[in-house]
Amino acid sequence: MSMTETPVDNGVNVEALLGAREAMSQVPEAAxxxxxxxxxxxxxxxxxxxxxTFFGAGDEQSHTRRxxxxxxxxxxxxxxxxxxxxxxxVLAGLAGCLSAGVASVAQNRGIQLRRVDATLEGDMDLQGIxxxxxxxxxxxxxxxxxxxxxxxxxxxxxxxxxxxxQKRSAVYDIIANPTAIVVEVA
Amino acid sequence: MTTSIPVxxxxxxQAGLAMSRCLTDRSIDHVLLExxxxxxSWRTERWDSLRLLTPNxxxxxxxxxxxxxxxxxxxxxxxxxxxxxxxxQSFAAPVHTNTTVESIHxxxxxxxxxxxxxxxxxxxxxxxxxxxxxxxxxxxxxxxxAHVHQIAPIHYRNPDQLDDGPVLVVGASxxxxxxxxxxRRSGRDVMLAVGDHTRLPRTYRGMDIHWWMxxxxxxxxxxxxxxxxxxxxxxxSLQLVGxxxxxxxxLNALAAAGVELVGRFAGxxxxxxxxxxxxxxxCASADLKLGRLLDRIDDVAAEHGLDAKHAPGDxxxxxxxxxxxxxxxxRSISTVVWATGFRPTYPWLEPHxxxxxxxxxHTGGVMTEPGMYVLGLPFQQHRASSFIDGVGRDATELAAHxxxxxxxxxxPRTTTxxxxxxxxxx
Numbered sequence: 001m002s003m004t005e006t007p008v009d010n011g012v013n014v015e016a017l018l019g020a021r022e023a024m025s026q027v028p029e030a031a032x033x034x035x036x037x038x039x040x041x042x043x044x045x046x047x048x049x050x051x052x053t054f055f056g057a058g059d060e061q062s063h064t065r066r067x068x069x070x071x072x073x074x075x076x077x078x079x080x081x082x083x084x085x086x087x088x089x090v091l092a093g094l095a096g097c098l099s100a101g102v103a104s105v106a107q108n109r110g111i112q113l114r115r116v117d118a119t120l121e122g123d124m125d126l127q128g129i130x131x132x133x134x135x136x137x138x139x140x141x142x143x144x145x146x147x148x149x150x151x152x153x154x155x156x157x158x159x160x161x162x163x164x165x166q167k168r169s170a171v172y173d174i175i176a177n178p179t180a181i182v183v184e185v186a
Numbered sequence: 187m188t189t190s191i192p193v194x195x196x197x198x199x200q201a202g203l204a205m206s207r208c209l210t211d212r213s214i215d216h217v218l219l220e221x222x223x224x225x226x227s228w229r230t231e232r233w234d235s236l237r238l239l240t241p242n243x244x245x246x247x248x249x250x251x252x253x254x255x256x257x258x259x260x261x262x263x264x265x266x267x268x269x270x271x272x273x274x275q276s277f278a279a280p281v282h283t284n285t286t287v288e289s290i291h292x293x294x295x296x297x298x299x300x301x302x303x304x305x306x307x308x309x310x311x312x313x314x315x316x317x318x319x320x321x322x323x324x325x326x327x328x329x330x331x332a333h334v335h336q337i338a339p340i341h342y343r344n345p346d347q348l349d350d351g352p353v354l355v356v357g358a359s360x361x362x363x364x365x366x367x368x369x370r371r372s373g374r375d376v377m378l379a380v381g382d383h384t385r386l387p388r389t390y391r392g393m394d395i396h397w398w399m400x401x402x403x404x405x406x407x408x409x410x411x412x413x414x415x416x417x418x419x420x421x422x423s424l425q426l427v428g429x430x431x432x433x434x435x436x437l438n439a440l441a442a443a444g445v446e447l448v449g450r451f452a453g454x455x456x457x458x459x460x461x462x463x464x465x466x467x468x469c470a471s472a473d474l475k476l477g478r479l480l481d482r483i484d485d486v487a488a489e490h491g492l493d494a495k496h497a498p499g500d501x502x503x504x505x506x507x508x509x510x511x512x513x514x515x516x517r518s519i520s521t522v523v524w525a526t527g528f529r530p531t532y533p534w535l536e537p538h539x540x541x542x543x544x545x546x547x548h549t550g551g552v553m554t555e556p557g558m559y560v561l562g563l564p565f566q567q568h569r570a571s572s573f574i575d576g577v578g579r580d581a582t583e584l585a586a587h588x589x590x591x592x593x594x595x596x597x598p599r600t601t602t603x604x605x606x607x608x609x610x611x612x
Binding site: 166172 | 382453455462467470475477478542
């Protein structure tokens with residue numbers, strides 16, 4: 001725990017988060033969230049997915065505005081590159097989730113952050129999705145995240161913040177552990 | 187037959203006996219209702235090779251301290267049975283054996299305890315049934331192929347019980363680490379699925395790690411002093427073994443013995459077991475946490491001039507883990523050992539006394555129903571609450587609370603003079 005002259009401000013409202021935690025431990029139903037996306041195919045590998053509402057805290061909720069992500073494939077796959085590939089959105093999700101976690105955990109521990117950069121690499125053998133070798137999985141065989149963090153804390157304190165952010169990360173869990181998926185046709 | 191008594195203690199293990207001693211010292215009439223015999227779970231639910239995780243000198247109970255010849259050794263199970271049996275006999279603990287509690291209800295100003303050997307009416311009740319009675323088996327156990335033999339540590343005795351095939355041990359706390367080690371030494375192929383775990387070296391700077399934890403005050407940290415008590419109470423048991431050679435039993439030691447380390451057992455798909463990709467982080471977390479503990483030890487040692495007597499030592503090497511596999515064909519596994527901890531089970535308590543996870547609602551052992559207490563749960567009042575060496579402190583505290591409560595409700599008390607009243611164990 002580092003002591004600083006000025007209050008630590010990583011832009012995280014820890015009091016609100018701890019308040020939500022307390023409230024949801026009393027009323028577990030409020031902790032049940034449903035995240036929603038709708039997508040429409042544009043052409044070729046290009047799709048556009050939009051995000052506007054979700055359910056949580058016992059009610060329908062909205063983002064402050066509608067967000068969209070275009071996904072496509074790059075020219076090396078003979079596509080138009082109208083957006084990142086779907087598998088790259090997974091890296092975006094992981095980076096965003098871990099970094100948010102780093103900021104929150106650091107704030108809670110009184111650690112001022114000045115810079116949090118992450119570099120992510122995901123290994124994928126395309127022999128899987130191309131059906132060349134059934135022994136090869138479609139998805140990432142491994143993901144590496146390298147954080148470069150400047151903070152008012154010792155190296156071990158920073159490492160502990162990063163470790164804790166992984167323990168509490170939704171996207172980390174989604175990637176590391178199996179999830180049941182149901183796909184239907186309307 | 188109905189017996190009226192000021193206090194009924196449920197369970198005659200370390201916690202029940204410690205409370206019995208405290209009440210005896212206060213001349214408060216009571217009984218211990220025990221489903222089997224004293225130290226029942228140590229007699230019937232522990233594997234053959236198990237020794238206490240704490241050294242012999244660390245078996246202090248109210249009015250008792252270790253006086254044997256091997257204070258730094260680790261007691262085997264049968265000696266623990268002898269210890270607790272002798273302790274109960276030393277103050278004639280009023281144990282009603284082979285008495286299984288079926289229900290406890292509040293009736294006016296009494297608690298009515300129905301057992302298979304009669305009914306008891308008590309002003310106060312102390313629940314001391316222990317933290318380790320019902321294994322917590324994950325739901326995915328039901329998805330394992332039929333050929334896989336499944337067993338929990340309370341039913342495991344020794345390797346001869348299992349066939350010779352490969353074993354998957356799930357959970358890397360003291361139980362999982364010890365059973366993985368024992369089964370590997372028996373010649374079997376062993377995988378260990380590792381979730382959250384607490385790594386500790388057996389000794390540090392020449393002294394047992396528990397000596398250090400006792401000395402620097404970690405073990406006496408109170409429930410209202412830690413930032414997240416719910417999390418502290420959930421922590422798995424320490425990755426330790428009590429052995430004559432005082433060896434370490436961390437993941438490095440297990441890997442060196444040939445145990446294959448994999449991530450948390452996360453799912454079953456057909457005949458494939460899936461293991462979490464989180465192993466690297468859990469190992470890093472455990473190493474960092476261990477580092478913080480050893481830093482605290484070093485700080486206290488320096489402050490108190492212990493550096494000369496207990497020279498600073500090497501830190502344990504970081505945990506090595508290979509890029510772990512994330513799947514394994516279960517057709518190659520003969521046995522799964524669920525070393526996944528215990529869950530609370532109190533079917534004989536009124537539901538309003540329990541939280542939504544079935545655990546007893548209490549603050550420092552004082553339950554929500556006046557006159558009801560619980561004793562011996564992990565980190566109940568302080569970090570060593572579930573240790574033989576720690577339960578006495580909680581019992582002493584709760585006995586004082588219980589006495590005040592009995593006084594307040596004017597419960598009948600015997601008045602036998604007892605010079606040891608209020609005497610506290612050293």
